[in-house]
Amino acid sequence: MKQISMLDLKSEYEYMKQDIDSAIKRCLEHQKWIFGPEIGEFEEVTRAYIGVKHCIGVSSGTDALVLSLRALAIQRKGEEYFDRNDGIITTPFTFTATGDAILRAGATPVFVDIDPLTCNMDARKIKEYLISLRDLRSVRIVGILPVHLYGQACNMDEITAIAEEHDLFVLEDVAQAFGATWKGGKLGSFGSCGAFSFFPSKNLGGFGDAGMVATNDDAIAELVRMLLKHGGKDKYNVDHIGYNSRLDTLQAAVLLAKFKYIDEFNERRKQIARIYTEELSEVKGVSLPTAPTKSSLAANSPQIVPEHVFHQYTICTPRRDEIQSYLRENGISTMVYYPIPLHRMKVFEGRMETPGHLGNAERAVREVLSLPIEPLQSSEDTQHVAHTIRQFLGQ
């Protein structure tokens, strides 16, 4: 039986082998393993690509979030950490690291519900909660942490407007959305900072853990650069409680080689998504990823449709578990991102605020199913996945 996996990193390596092998060989020859030249080169190409003043390589997407939050605490409070009365609004429907980073920076995650169509944070809910929290007074909201889930932009017009009105910072979690845009601007360039992950399965993935912080704020950039190497400009005389969170030279070299292919690979992902959408659009009981249309976007800025880079192609269906089993029996891998919302996890018990009903997130964990979206996947394989779903549903 034909096997279709979620991702095929071996084929991707074969496709870029020459570039990757020569990048690694260069490292073997120069032997500059800590802060080697590839780090600055990678930071410069990504800085120009995202369109920000600074990109700073770090050791993972998780560290990119933690270091950004620590830098924001130092900048905004003059303290090393936030404290439990500082609330950061985020989504409960994300990878653990998003909420966990808030705890590690000393603050309280405030979970708001998601938009059932995009599974992204719902800006209207943020507004409602900010009004209701004024009465609660249990936490003082200091920032918003939107996650561009599955490679699709949150509504950055609304989120940045709310942030401005309430003097909040915005930290974008761009782990899943390298190359995606909101109305022509690259994600990660809208907030005070953007935190990227280069985990191997990401659209731009290293050969191990790696991440990056993007920012237009010189002071934040300087703080992140200090925090990632023990907390000081001079690591033998430090100012802040720091980390060893450097981006590895070898990872920077691999990422630099793979960066050449990012637009092509994101295009391939979009093409696969188009095939899934064509094949599944008439199927009853299955909802497909919803992209905002020109008419649904606010009229006050250029009407450029945001580009979804399909880190995942995620369908929603009440028959999720049965469909997943049937696909597995037919050699097709799928994944559930995510099976448990953050507000149900033990780590957040007694450490979070959930000011409203989180029904859409509760439903999403029961219904989402991510289909294989390997950029080198053939059209036939994509069609085969869609046909197998239709076969199961008898449609």
Ligand SMILES: Cc1ncc(COP(=O)(O)O)c(C=O)c1O
């Ligand atoms: C939404 C989100 N945030 C944060 C992370 C953490 O990134 P990393 O695994 O590189 O630490 C990931 C990915 O793993 C993610 O998907």
